[in-house]
Amino acid sequence: MSQIRNASDTTCKQLLRDGECFADLSNALYFHGRQVIKPENQISQENDVSTLIGKEPLPMETKRYRDIVRKASINGDYMIIGVEHQSTLDKNMIIRILNYDAQLYINQVESGKEVRPVGSFVFYTGDKEWTYSKSLKESLKIPPEMEDYINDWKLPVLEPKKMDPQILISKRLKEVVEIRQSMLEEDLPEGDEINMCKAMDQLFQRFENQGIEKGKLNTLQFTLKEQLTTTSLEKLNELTLNIFNINSEEDVLKIIH
Numbered sequence: 001m002s003q004i005r006n007a008s009d010t011t012c013k014q015l016l017r018d019g020e021c022f023a024d025l026s027n028a029l030y031f032h033g034r035q036v037i038k039p040e041n042q043i044s045q046e047n048d049v050s051t052l053i054g055k056e057p058l059p060m061e062t063k064r065y066r067d068i069v070r071k072a073s074i075n076g077d078y079m080i081i082g083v084e085h086q087s088t089l090d091k092n093m094i095i096r097i098l099n100y101d102a103q104l105y106i107n108q109v110e111s112g113k114e115v116r117p118v119g120s121f122v123f124y125t126g127d128k129e130w131t132y133s134k135s136l137k138e139s140l141k142i143p144p145e146m147e148d149y150i151n152d153w154k155l156p157v158l159e160p161k162k163m164d165p166q167i168l169i170s171k172r173l174k175e176v177v178e179i180r181q182s183m184l185e186e187d188l189p190e191g192d193e194i195n196m197c198k199a200m201d202q203l204f205q206r207f208e209n210q211g212i213e214k215g216k217l218n219t220l221q222f223t224l225k226e227q228l229t230t231t232s233l234e235k236l237n238e239l240t241l242n243i244f245n246i247n248s249e250e251d252v253l254k255i256i257h
Contacts, residue, residue, distance in 0.1 A: 024170040033167025041073035082120040091132045094155045121156035
């Protein structure tokens with residue numbers, strides 16, 4: 001059977017930029033679903049100079065913005081939350097996150113702003129399970145005598161296929177997680193193979209719930225199933241992420257072509 005291909009990086013970032021989705025992911029990770037971070041209590045900082053990595057010209061190409069950065073209120077206290085989308089495994093991700101977070105602290109100091117705490121996590125949509133280190137110490141070979149003197153840095157990783165959709169509030173994010181999970185057949189030996197029929201059934205149920213006319217839905221269902229043999233699974237992932245932007249069969253066909 002075919003393996004699930006990586007979802008579009010651009011599409012995933014669009015999903016993460018949605019304030020409700022961002023709050024939902026953050027609450028799922030930090031508070032096990034409790035609604036502590038509210039969409040209305042976030043300030044986007046993607047275009048703020050304090051989020052720029054490597055402000056000065058350097059021989060190495062380190063100048064870039066983080067994927068998603070928000071200043072969020074947690075019970076009245078503000079902190080900065082950064083999210084990086086990954087569709088592939090990266091064994092050096094912990095070092096990248098450490099660098100991003102450290103630069104955020106440095107840039108806050110240099111800008112003369114009040115220094116806020118920084119927390120980061122990875123939204124990982126790849127096919128394989130994340131197996132690389134989730135803390136700095138795990139990635140290093142540390143002499144036992146120095147263990148207590150080496151600072152650690154954590155790398156939380158959120159994988160849609162491992163999330164509990166029932167704790168999510170955002171309808172869009174919940175549907176994305178459920179449909180992606182339905183593409184996986186847990187009782188198969190390789191665990192990450194596609195249960196295409198189940199995924200398609202759920203996808204069309206969502207279309208029906210959105211109010212697409214029965215006649216159009218039947219035509220769309222026939223057309224899509226007929227084209228699945230030649231449509232990349234990356235496109236199906238993109239279709240899943242864009243499900244709430246779909247109003248007609250033409251919208252679907254634009255995505256899968």
